[in-house]
Amino acid sequence: MKNAWARRGLQMFVLAAVCLSWQIVSALQWVDPLLLPAPAAVFAALGELLQTEDVLYGLLVTGSEVLVAMVIIVPVAIALGMYSVERSKMERIFAPFAQFGTAVPQSIFLPVFIFIFGVGFLEKVVFGATHALFVVMLNSMAATRSVPESLTRTARFYGASSFQVYSRIYFPYMLPVLLQGLRLGFVLCVTGVLIAEMYVSRAGIGNLLNVWGASYDLPRLMAGIILVGGLTVVFNELLRAAEHYSGRWRES
């Protein structure tokens, strides 16, 4: 336990050292301050951004695009994954399809999504959802495979209902792997939505980052990068904690 705290402390120290070297580089003016603003300026801009209505609205737009995409695609992907493993004939069709889906660089197909859905909320949602689809589906397949058949058979032999089998055996076995898939899917979904926003859009935080970059407003741009990066890291760590917590029963 003490070791874990020491490790946390050292990690904080590493981050502080990065900030410190950044401060030193910009204080000594090794780099044009126009290109590398001082940390103080960036953090001041960050505080200002958090009070700007446009920025909060941009975060809201991007956040709701990601949320809607995940809410739509995650149940579909999980169901497809479970179904394909349970009906093992289907797995032969679905598994290569999903593997191929993860190998295809979906991001470059953005123009097709724009041709179909136009530019706007729907296009971002669909584009983000396709980014998450395959990874969640593959994890759902792995999760379903990790359910021991001996347990489900025994349960059914003793007269357990389908609901009981799914809630008492499938759910606890699948949850940690599903949460891992959800986490990976979330990261890919955010990336997809941001790419779509940075490519063409009128709203969202990706659009704002583009605007700040194009106008060489680097303090705001770097503050925005820290803001978006920080938010995704926080969400990722929350999901990781849930994943760890849900798998804890296995260890005992």
Next chain:
Amino acid sequence: MSGTRPARGEADEKRAFKPRGVLRFFAVFGVSLAVWEALVRLDAISSLVLAPPSSIVQAARQDGAQFLAALGTTAYEIFLAVLISWGVGIVLGLLIGILPFVRDVLTPLLDGAFAIPWVILYPLLLAWFGIGSPSKIAFGVIFGVLPVMLSTISGIRSIEARYFLLARSFNASRRDTLTKICVPLALPSIVSGLRIGAGLAIIAVIVGEMLGSTEGIGYLIGFYETQLYTGHVYLGLLLALLFALAGNAFLGYLERRVPKAR
């Protein structure tokens, strides 16, 4: 995940390469091309949404040279991005991996960094490196370097302690431990990291070109999209897709050639 129900394995893959499978593939391919063309000709799908094969061929005849030149630029950027991310990733991964203390401190940070949507750095890279090739190469490296690093580290971490004990009992130098124990035993993991890293770098370079540039295949796709030249857009997409899949297949082949850990 090792499960109770095994995933479909190599047997299925091998079966796909039988001549009959190839024949069937071409038959399906030909029929879908015909259906595709027919759907657009009959106005079931607008040609503004999906360009028919004939207009893709026409685009290739008209501006094929331009697309090939753009592909050359993209290939050059990808080549450098992959090379740099492999080199930097392996060196950093080995450095972090062989020092257990540094590894324990840094690995969670790197894992957390994996969650950051790195695309947000692109406007910054454009501001720093300009609109030319360097910003795309840097973007590719940012995507490519982390998987190489992480899998190098995890490859070394998974080496059993007895090998290090062996090295120490033979009084092996640090260098010998690195070249004779760490690298060969971690090799399969490193190579799979190289494949993932290269795959991401390829996508990143093309996406970077789409987001802001004046040359390359990604730029052409974006340029012709604003002109609503769907045939040209789909030609560019097909070329980019083939490029990425070919790269992926080649790297997968390399990965299979590397002998498994003993």
